[in-house]
Amino acid sequence: AQRVTQPEKLLSVFKGAPVELKCNYSYSGSPELFWYVQYSRQRLQLLLRHISRESIKGFTADLNKGETSFHLKKPFAQEEDSAMYYCALSVGGYNKLIFGAGTRLAVHP
Amino acid sequence: GAVVSQHPSWVICKSGTSVKIECRSLDFQATTMFWYRQFPKQSLMLMATSNEGSKATYEQGVEKDKFLINHASLTLSTLTVTSAHPEDSSFYICSARGEGDRGYNEQFFGPGTRLTVL
Numbered sequence: 001a002q003r004v005t006q007p008e009k010l011l012s013v014f015k016g017a018p019v020e021l022k023c024n025y026s027y028s029g030s031p032e033l034f035w036y037v038q039y040s041r042q043r044l045q046l047l048l049r050h051i052s053r054e055s056i057k058g059f060t061a062d063l064n065k066g067e068t069s070f071h072l073k074k075p076f077a078q079e080e081d082s083a084m085y086y087c088a089l090s091v092g093g094y095n096k097l098i099f100g101a102g103t104r105l106a107v108h109p
Numbered sequence: 110g111a112v113v114s115q116h117p118s119w120v121i122c123k124s125g126t127s128v129k130i131e132c133r134s135l136d137f138q139a140t141t142m143f144w145y146r147q148f149p150k151q152s153l154m155l156m157a158t159s160n161e162g163s164k165a166t167y168e169q170g171v172e173k174d175k176f177l178i179n180h181a182s183l184t185l186s187t188l189t190v191t192s193a194h195p196e197d198s199s200f201y202i203c204s205a206r207g208e209g210d211r212g213y214n215e216q217f218f219g220p221g222t223r224l225t226v227l
Contacts, residue, residue: 044153044202044218052211086152094141094158094166095206097216101152 002027004089006100013077014108021072021103023061023087032090033070034097035061039083047072047085057081077107111137111207115219122193123227130188130222132203138183139205143216144176147200159186193226200224 003026013019025031035047048054050063050070061072070087087100112135122128132142140161145153157178158166165178175197177189186205190197200223204216 043220044204046209046215049213049215052213054211092158094160095214095216096143096155096158097153098155099152 002089002091002098004087004098004100006085006087006103008103009101010104010106012106012108015079016076019072019074019077019081019105019107021085021087021105023070023072023100025068025070025087025089027068027089027091029091031063031065031068031070032095033061033063034088034090035059035070035072036086036088036099037083038086044086077105079107079109081105082107111135111205111209111217113203113205113217113219115201115203115222117222118220119223119225121225121227124194125192127189127191128193128224130190130201130203130224132186132188132205132219134184134205134207134217137205137207139186139207140183141206142180142186143204143206144178144186144188145202145204147202147221149200153202156188190224193224195226198224198226 005024034049037047038044048056059074086102088097114133116131142159144156156171159180161180167173180186202221204218209215
């Protein structure tokens with residue numbers, strides 16, 4: 001079965017602290033994974049995807065096929081990083097997305 | 110950047126009536142659009158994949174006669190909730206596939222439509 005699991009509903013950290021948002025997936029094929037972010041009162045937007053091996057706004061994510069994980073990391077959190085983060089798995093010919101439940105990141109001053 | 114709009118942003122209707130929600134790609138053409146549903150404090154659940162000029166592909170458990178999808182042009186997909194009931198009250202979000210600033214295809218999301226059925 002295709003599934004994305006984000007075990008933490010809320011992650012609360014202080015400014016400057018490291019952040020790791022966990023994501024595990026279940027998929028029999030070759031996975032294509034994404035992180036989406038939704039800031040307060042804004043629409044969902046793409047943060048990064050594993051194929052591009054990007055660093056966006058200081059965030060990185062590495063695909064670990066052995067552990068079926070795609071955790072999102074940032075060494076020093078900023079207050080403006082506070083948002084809802086969704087991990088998503090692309091499946092099928094039309095690249096439809098299966099979303100995890102989301103993790104709310106709260107960065108405190 | 111690629112922009113997707115939805116109309117209306119919110120709608121209240123009586124039980125038994127039908128409601129149409131529009132999803133438009135404003136500055137790009139999208140052969141594929143997606144419709145999602147999001148309940149409060151929950152994640153996005155894919156309802157269907159909408160392809161221009163062909164029938165939509167519905168996810169398991171989604172009633173195709175209840176949620177009618179039409180993708181008549183490369184910039185417009187519509188979702189009609191027929192004979193709406195209170196349990197259909199939700200946040201409906203569409204997305205459209207297009208090429209982003211980073212040079213690859215991605216899904217661009219609309220702002221969502223909040224439907225309340227009385």
